Amino acid sequence: MLINRKEREVVSQGNAMGQPIFASFARTFACYAVKSAFATLMVLLSAQVCLSQDSPEIFKVDPPSWWVRSSVNPVRLMIHGKNLGGAQVQFVGPGLRVVGVPKVNERGTYIFVDLAISPATQRRPRKLRVRTASGVAEATFEILAPLNHRGRFQGFSTADVMYLAMIDRFSDGDPTNNDPAQSPGIYDRKNKFYYHGGDLQGVIDRLPYLKDLGVTAVWLTPWYDNYGRLNQIELKEDKPSTGFHGYNPHDFYGVEEHFGTLEKLQELVETAHQSGIKIIQDQVVNHTGPYHPWVDDPPSSTWFNGTKANHLKNVFQTWVLHDQRPVESLRRETMEGWFLDFLPDLNQHDPEVSRYLIQNTLWWIGVTGLDGIRMDTWQYVPNSFWRDWNMALKKEFPKFRVVGEVKDGDAIHTSFFQGGRVRFDGVDSGLDSLLDFPLFYPIRHAFAEGHRLDEIPKVLASDYLYTNPELLVTLLGGHDDGRFMSEKGATVAGLKLANAFVLTTRGVPQLYYGDELAMTGADEPTTRADFPGGFPGDKRNAFVREGRTREENDLVDYIRKLTRLRAELEPLKRGALVNLYVSEQQYAYARTWKGASVIVVVNNDKKTTEIEFEVLRTGLVNHAVLVDRLGTAKEAQVINGKLKVRLAERSAAVLVRK
Ligand SMILES: [Ca+2]
Ligand SMILES: [Ca+2]
Ligand SMILES: [Ca+2]
Numbered sequence: 065m066l067i068n069r070k071e072r073e074v075v076s077q078g079n080a081m082g083q084p085i086f087a088s089f090a091r092t093f094a095c096y097a098v099k100s101a102f103a104t105l106m107v108l109l110s111a112q113v114c115l116s117q118d119s120p121e122i123f124k125v126d127p128p129s130w131w132v133r134s135s136v137n138p139v140r141l142m143i144h145g146k147n148l149g150g151a152q153v154q155f156v157g158p159g160l161r162v163v164g165v166p167k168v169n170e171r172g173t174y175i176f177v178d179l180a181i182s183p184a185t186q187r188r189p190r191k192l193r194v195r196t197a198s199g200v201a202e203a204t205f206e207i208l209a210p211l212n213h214r215g216r217f218q219g220f221s222t223a224d225v226m227y228l229a230m231i232d233r234f235s236d237g238d239p240t241n242n243d244p245a246q247s248p249g250i251y252d253r254k255n256k257f258y259y260h261g262g263d264l265q266g267v268i269d270r271l272p273y274l275k276d277l278g279v280t281a282v283w284l285t286p287w288y289d290n291y292g293r294l295n296q297i298e299l300k301e302d303k304p305s306t307g308f309h310g311y312n313p314h315d316f317y318g319v320e321e322h323f324g325t326l327e328k329l330q331e332l333v334e335t336a337h338q339s340g341i342k343i344i345q346d347q348v349v350n351h352t353g354p355y356h357p358w359v360d361d362p363p364s365s366t367w368f369n370g371t372k373a374n375h376l377k378n379v380f381q382t383w384v385l386h387d388q389r390p391v392e393s394l395r396r397e398t399m400e401g402w403f404l405d406f407l408p409d410l411n412q413h414d415p416e417v418s419r420y421l422i423q424n425t426l427w428w429i430g431v432t433g434l435d436g437i438r439m440d441t442w443q444y445v446p447n448s449f450w451r452d453w454n455m456a457l458k459k460e461f462p463k464f465r466v467v468g469e470v471k472d473g474d475a476i477h478t479s480f481f482q483g484g485r486v487r488f489d490g491v492d493s494g495l496d497s498l499l500d501f502p503l504f505y506p507i508r509h510a511f512a513e514g515h516r517l518d519e520i521p522k523v524l525a526s527d528y529l530y531t532n533p534e535l536l537v538t539l540l541g542g543h544d545d546g547r548f549m550s551e552k553g554a555t556v557a558g559l560k561l562a563n564a565f566v567l568t569t570r571g572v573p574q575l576y577y578g579d580e581l582a583m584t585g586a587d588e589p590t591t592r593a594d595f596p597g598g599f600p601g602d603k604r605n606a607f608v609r610e611g612r613t614r615e616e617n618d619l620v621d622y623i624r625k626l627t628r629l630r631a632e633l634e635p636l637k638r639g640a641l642v643n644l645y646v647s648e649q650q651y652a653y654a655r656t657w658k659g660a661s662v663i664v665v666v667n668n669d670k671k672t673t674e675i676e677f678e679v680l681r682t683g684l685v686n687h688a689v690l691v692d693r694l695g696t697a698k699e700a701q702v703i704n705g706k707l708k709v710r711l712a713e714r715s716a717a718v719l720v721r722k
Contacts, residue, residue: 119199120147125192126317126420127427129206132185135460136426138163138178140419141205142363147198148172154193155205159185174363176416181207208431215337216433219465219496220281222534223637225567225627226344226574227279230543231287231323232259232308234577235266235598235607244321247292250306251322253599256589257305261599264324264332270598273607275339277580277620278627282336283344283438285543286310287329289318291355297406298354300589309543309592310346311440312353312407316424326431333432342435344467345428349421349453350441351407359408364416369400369409376401378409378444382472385443386480388488399444412449421449422456429461438499442468443481447491454483454494467497467537467572471544475502475526484531500536500571502526507540510668511562512551517649517668520565524641527570534638538566541576543592548579550586556615557714560622561666564694564716567626568655568664570641580623581606581616622694629693629718635662645677652709654682663690663719665697667711674710690719 122145130139143153149172153162159182166177175194187209194201220226236242242261243251252258267284274282290307291314298305310320319326333343352358359372370376378401384390385398402409412418428434442450457464470478478501480487483494506519527533540562541548548559559582566573578595585591597605605611612620630636639655639662646652649669654661661682667673679702684690688702697717700709711717 118147120151120194120196120201121145122194122201122203125203125205127423128204128317129208129431130179130181130427131208131210131430132181132187133183133210134181134426134430136423136456138180139423140416141175141177141179141192142416142420143175143177143192143194143203144173144357144363145175145194145201146173147196148175148194150196151175152195153177154195155179156191156193157186158182160190160207169363170365171361173361176363179205211430211433213461216333216435217429217461217464218342218435219463220342220344220436220467220572221465221638222570222572223631224280224342224572225278225630226281226283226537226572227274227277227577228283228285228539228542228574229267229577230262230285230592231264231267231310232262232285233592233594233598234262235270235595236261236263236600237265237267237269238263238324239600241322241324244292246321250292250294250308253594256592257300257303257308259306259308259322260594261322262594263322264319264328266598268328268332268335270607271336271339271341274341276624277575278624278631279341279575280631281342281344281436283436283574284346286313286346286348286440287319287323288313288348289315289320291353292321293355295354298404307353311348312355313348314353314356316352316420317427330432333434337433343432344436344438345434346438346440347425347428348440349410349412349425350444351403351409354406354408356408363420364414366411366414367417369411370402372408375409377405378403382443383477386477399446403441403444409444412446418449418452422453425453425457426460429457429464436464437466439466439468442495442498443470443472447481447487447489447493450483450493450495451491458494465496465535467499468495469499471499471501473502473505475523475529478502479526479529479531482531496532497535497537497572498530499542499574500538503536503571504539504542504545507562507565508548508551511540511558511565512548512554514553514558514668514670517651517666518646521643521646521651521653524569524643534570536571537574538569538571539574539576540566541579541591542574543576544588545591546586546588547576547584547591549582549584550591555714556582556619558668560619561668561714561716563623563626564664564718565666567623567630568636568662568718569653570655573630575623580620581612582619625694626718633660633662633720634658635660642682644679644682645675647675649673650675650711652677654679656682659683663707664716665709665711665719666716668714670713672710672712674708676706676708678705679707680705684721689722691722692717692719694718 124144126142153166161180163178187207189204189206192205253260294304379397384394486492509515510517597607635655635657639657642654644652652665654663690700696715
């Protein structure tokens with residue numbers, strides 16, 4: 065296992081030989097006997113062997129810290145080490161108390177212990193002591209003050225505009241972490257499966273750009289510490305890959321060293337909040353990375369669903385998850401099967417796994433102040449776990465919001481996972497929102513490929529299946545799909561229409577980094593290309609106007625105009641969606657809010673079209689004059705309760721009262 069910076073802090077008392085071993089007071093008789101028999105060097109080496117054979121050692125404590133006055137008290141610590149069999153755990157100083165009897169796993173490598181933290185206890189690094197018959201080991205555990213809730217833990221709402229940035233591919237603000245000493249040789253900008261240098265500092269540097277674009281929430285791909293080596297298991301184009309994408313957690317409590325440190329992350333959240341931008345963390349609890357230390361040394365025998373040698377393979381037969389009739393084995397393959405046959409599937413039915421993951425989620429939020437979570441691979445984790453997870457989350461951070469990834473185009477399937485309703489399994493998952501993939505595919509079909517536009521209102525007609533369709537996160541691009549501009553038939557005009565729709569329909573709009581430049585990339589690796597100008601030596605800097613082409617500036621301006629309108633017009637932020645007119649390639653809808661309305665008209669046809677539709681239901685009165693805030697359509701007047709709008713080929717209008 066890698067000893068990273070945080071672990072080195074824990075390993076605060078190395079021995080005389082400089083080994084990363086805790087102060088161990090064990091001196092067994094056998095060791096002394098060996099010592100007396102050999103020359104000095106041999107003695108020291110042998111003593112080392114004796115120590116490592118018998119005395120307790122601590123490698124890591126999860127979580128490394130907790131705050132006073134938390135809703136989780138006692139907090140459960142998982143101490144990783146060796147020779148921990150029969151260990152007693154003690155915390156040094158007042159205000160900290162062990163509750164119950166610590167549990168140790170069979171191999172003596174993990175202790176689970178409950179720590180009660182008194183509200184008045186001092187906030188600082190404290191010492192925990194593990195004692196066995198063979199000795200004592202110590203580690204540090206930090207007691208924190210809770211962060212003030214004001215301006216933090218904000219959740220997200222329909223008033224937000226989200227922007228997904230892949231940390232490694234967005235902006236390199238600190239070249240010194242590109243080839244870290246602890247994980248050398250996996251940085252190469254010419255290799256699309258290696259690290260490219262993007263980092264948390266880069267995101268901080270680009271906050272003004274995002275602010276200017278109208279972004280109010282940044283969803284960052286996972287920043288967990290991923291494995292610091294080449295991945296020989298997941299070959300990409302027959303060659304080893306890396307964990308640059310972040311979805312292969314190696315340490316759930318670590319920040320990837322290519323991206324920065326926990327302190328840098330805290331700075332990022334703080335700086336973003338100062339700019340009025342929220343931070344959404346991408347979390348994974350379904351699986352670990354393939355090289356996670358738990359794989360060979362699980363903290364409990366039921367930690368994973370199966371073992372490396374013997375497990376089910378995920379068959380992605382996801383429809384069985386909302387089916388009430390399958391035999392259990394059908395569902396198990398999808399719930400417990402290892403992703404791609406190599407991503408170890410965590411068993412959330414094991415109460416220790418469940419507790420570990422819940423506390424881990426709370427810890428990231430509690431120590432950084434971040435605002436929301438995008439949860440990866442939502443559907444492959446049991447609903448009963450999600451209920452407990454969401455309850456714990458909302459208890460500590462009531463305004464917090466979560467969007468789950470259920471990558472499926474069927475609203476019947478997707479809607480099953482939204483919380484707010486007890487499902488046939490007797491569980492309300494508590495999930496706030498989902499990525500709106502049922503709407504994503506028709507958006508691509510209509511606006512990129514030029515197919516029928518009426519597919520979109522058809523999908524929206526399924527909204528009744530959701531408990532809260534307004535909070536769904538709508539998108540026209542993401543990091544797991546080819547880019548919009550690489551779809552067959554895609555044009556910038558179509559991309560503008562897709563942006564106009566996503567930024568004016570119901571839901572929380574989410575943009576994907578680089579789509580504002582009409583970047584291309586037909587598949588998963590190329591859809592994750594570097595943002596031009598984010599990296600040292602780039603030929604141009606597309607973060608600034610002068611670095612962009614005229615066409616790119618036109619698109620950026622168009623998106624900025626839409627985000628500004630959304631910020632300005634309450635109906636676009638929270639109004640009810642009313643469909644006014646639908647034909648094969650034209651669609652008009654209103655967003656109405658407290659008597660005010662905004663009317664959006666989209667012409668996806670390749671020719672100029674005039675349509676007429678009734679608007680009295682939107683609160684507009686006869687003779688009302690409307691202007692197009694996007695500046696493409698002419699003024700229109702309500703006559704006999706109807707509005708007539710003429711739109712040029714592939715254009716949209718956002719009509720508001722003059
Ligand atoms: Ca970097
Ligand atoms: Ca790493
Ligand atoms: Ca699973």
